[in-house]
């Protein structure tokens with residue numbers, strides 16, 4: 001789907017929110033000014049802080065840079081499973097250095113993607129993905145930082161590899177898109193589930209059944225911008241300011257007050273990412 005539709009309108013503000021997973025570089029945030037503009041727009045509707053996430057080495061450098069430019073931005077660094085075959089010694093060393101940065105709050109996104117191999121030219125094969133995932137699990141444990149999981153059509157294998165390696169203290173399933181059974185398995189294992197615009201998609205039936213099962217201290221909310229723009233704006237460009245649309249859709253599925261959902265999600269993000277409570281560090 002190409003982003004040819006106009007950008008979504010600003011939603012009604014819903015403070016306090018933290019976008020627990022976005023890609024500022026892919027949203028056009030490539031220097032201090034453009035990053036600040038994206039976060040200013042988000043802050044105007046109550047999304048005061050964002051975690052910007054890497055999927056390759058350049059993106060990891062960009063994420064850490066953005067987190068140093070703007071006190072409202074935190075970074076996550078890793079190599080995406082579809083690019084796991086780029087994890088040579090030099091790349092591992094640099095990812096480790098970037099993940100160790102004081103502004104980096106998670107190792108991610110890593111995990112397994114069984115959708116793209118064979119469809120996407122140059123996509124890492126399953127063996128390379130599993131090896132890369134194991135390396136990132138070990139890195140998260142060594143650094144004592146949360147592990148942020150990308151899981152596409154690989155529920156059982158992601159859970160198995162985590163069991164085999166021994167999971168880090170905090171594991172976040174980014175853009176949780178599975179059904180009630182996988183949600184229960186993740187919750188039993190102590191993991192945190194992060195919900196994106198997909199919860200607002202009317203055809204995401206199993207996911208929408210899973211959303212109400214998650215205890216109030218175990219969910220995060222994210223945009224995964226510029227991807228996965230929430231309903232009714234599918235096909236339009238996504239940005240962190242769109243998070244209130246997803247928060248309201250998630251609250252509706254749970255039969256809860258959106259403001260209460262926002263407060264819980266923010267308290268959870270502060271806890272799992274170990275952010276100072278209540279706001280960004282003044283610059």
Ligand SMILES: [Zn+2]
Pocket residue numbers: 021022023053109224
């Ligand atoms: Zn992402």
